[in-house]
Amino acid sequence: ETGVTQSPTHLIKTRGQQVTLRCSSQSGHNTVSWYQQALGQGPQFIFQYYREEENGRGNFPPRFSGLQFPNYSSELNVNALELDDSALYLCASSQAGGGSYNEQFFGPGTRLTVL
Amino acid sequence: TQLLEQSPQFLSIQEGENLTVYCNSSSVFSSLQWYRQEPGEGPVLLVTVVTGGEVKKLKRLTFQFGDARKDSSLHITAAQPGDTGLYLCAGFLEAGGYNKLIFGAGTRLAVHP
Numbered sequence: 578e579t580g581v582t583q584s585p586t587h588l589i590k591t592r593g594q595q596v597t598l599r600c601s602s603q604s605g606h607n608t609v610s611w612y613q614q615a616l617g618q619g620p621q622f623i624f625q626y627y628r629e630e631e632n633g634r635g636n637f638p639p640r641f642s643g644l645q646f647p648n649y650s651s652e653l654n655v656n657a658l659e660l661d662d663s664a665l666y667l668c669a670s671s672q673a674g675g676g677s678y679n680e681q682f683f684g685p686g687t688r689l690t691v692l
Numbered sequence: 693t694q695l696l697e698q699s700p701q702f703l704s705i706q707e708g709e710n711l712t713v714y715c716n717s718s719s720v721f722s723s724l725q726w727y728r729q730e731p732g733e734g735p736v737l738l739v740t741v742v743t744g745g746e747v748k749k750l751k752r753l754t755f756q757f758g759d760a761r762k763d764s765s766l767h768i769t770a771a772q773p774g775d776t777g778l779y780l781c782a783g784f785l786e787a788g789g790y791n792k793l794i795f796g797a798g799t800r801l802a803v804h805p
Contacts, residue, residue: 581734610793617796619698619733619780631790667734669793681793683727683734 581670581684589690590658598653598687600668609651610681611643612667620667626651627673655689662692695719696783698796706804708742710769713779713799716763721783722791724757724764729798738766771803 582601592595602609608627612620622635626645640656649670655662665688669681696702697716705711715724723742726783739748741757741764752775754767764781782795 612795617797619696622792622794625792637790639798668732678741680737683736685732685734688732689770 581682582636583631583666583668583684586685587690589692591692592660594656594658594691595656596658596689596691597665598655598668600605600651600653600670600684602649602668602670606670606672606682607649608671608673608675609645609649610669611651611653611670612669613637613662614665614667614686615661616664624655626672654668658690658691665689673692682692695794696710696781696796698779698781698799700799701797702800702802704802704804705771708770711768711771711801713766713768713781713801714763715755715765715781717786718759718762719783721794722761722786724761724783724794725793726755726764726766727780729780735780735782742756750799753801768801771801775805776801776803 584599588650610625614620616624623637625633626632629645642654644652665686667683667686669680669683698746699714726738726741728734728738735781739755744761746757752769756765778797778798778800780795784791
């Protein structure tokens, strides 16, 4: 059983550029959640995808968008990058329908630096 | 304003000491989790507590969920340098048909030999 993987591990972009981050969910999991973790902070929920559709979103602007594919892998896209977008982006996979809570397993994250 | 407040933010102690980390909120959570995160890695789940008043033990770590399911604590007995890391509490909020995981800002623990 493979765990959650993310790519790339590190990325440097400039203001105004666009970025795509990728996540492969753990085998058997159908739900992917994305989080942004700024330096010295806890992760902040961006959105969640279930069966290829967004089914929940945190307080992030529309320039943060995502996709989930039939194999349950996912992408996070950020347009018009701003300096404050510099953070560790975490992906977590889970299996919906597992009870009152769905245990999430986190990937190692992608460190994005915006200059 | 954080929905989940963790305290203290930083803790620097000597090996062998005991410590308690607190996680407080005015909201009720369906369950609460504690994670540990190492630099450059994602959070790793330590425990999930579901029932108000629940106490779970994981070796030298004791986790408690408040009776009203609004707060939790993590107690470490005889801390070791290997316990060093960022400890995060996270609560599940049921919102519009899905469970949203809300994190606290974390407690950064340093245990010195």
